[in-house]
Amino acid sequence: MENCIFCKIIAHEIPNYTVYKDDFALAFLDITPRAKGHTLVIPKVHALNLLELDDSHVKNLLLAVKKAQEKIDQVLHPDGYNIGWNHGDAGGQVVPHLHIHIMPRYNNDGGANMHAIVNNPGDESVEEVYKLFK
Numbered sequence: 001m002e003n004c005i006f007c008k009i010i011a012h013e014i015p016n017y018t019v020y021k022d023d024f025a026l027a028f029l030d031i032t033p034r035a036k037g038h039t040l041v042i043p044k045v046h047a048l049n050l051l052e053l054d055d056s057h058v059k060n061l062l063l064a065v066k067k068a069q070e071k072i073d074q075v076l077h078p079d080g081y082n083i084g085w086n087h088g089d090a091g092g093q094v095v096p097h098l099h100i101h102i103m104p105r106y107n108n109d110g111g112a113n114m115h116a117i118v119n120n121p122g123d124e125s126v127e128e129v130y131k132l133f134k
């Protein structure tokens with residue numbers, strides 16, 4: 001997509017430090033890493049987020065996440081990971097092309113877990129929320 005910075009990376013118009021690539025996805029080092037080896041995995045097709053990614057690409061994207069993680073594991077030997085993505089403004093998404101963050105974690109690195117992202121459970125009980133799904 002025109003003017004999409006990650007589409008430009010895929011098109012080699014902007015350089016990147018590639019960790020893993022295949023026909024469907026590219027994994028490259030984040031330019032402002034929050035951890036050693038902080039990597040982004042993106043589908044080669046443009047999609048704003050997972051909901052807009054065609055089902056046929058989802059399996060390939062997750063496979064690329066695994067391959068990139070295997071590579072990071074071999075090279076950097078982190079002690080753990082946080083893996084996920086920001087979706088939408090409220091979720092903190094800045095780049096409008098789906099990208100999965102692979103955040104290597106190291107013992108005593110001072111970080112937290114995913115539960116630290118937000119603590120806003122609302123007033124309704126879990127059971128009340130569940131009823132909304134029925």
Ligand code: 5GP
Pocket residue numbers: 005014016017028029030031032033040085086092093094095096099
């Ligand atoms: P978001 O908040 O959208 O999930 O995160 C976007 C990420 O993309 C940020 O971590 C940012 O450092 C990274 N990023 C933005 N522009 C570039 C770029 O041109 N190259 C690389 N390698 N990473 C980028």
Ligand code: ZN
Pocket residue numbers: 001004005006007008045046047096097
């Ligand atoms: Zn794009």
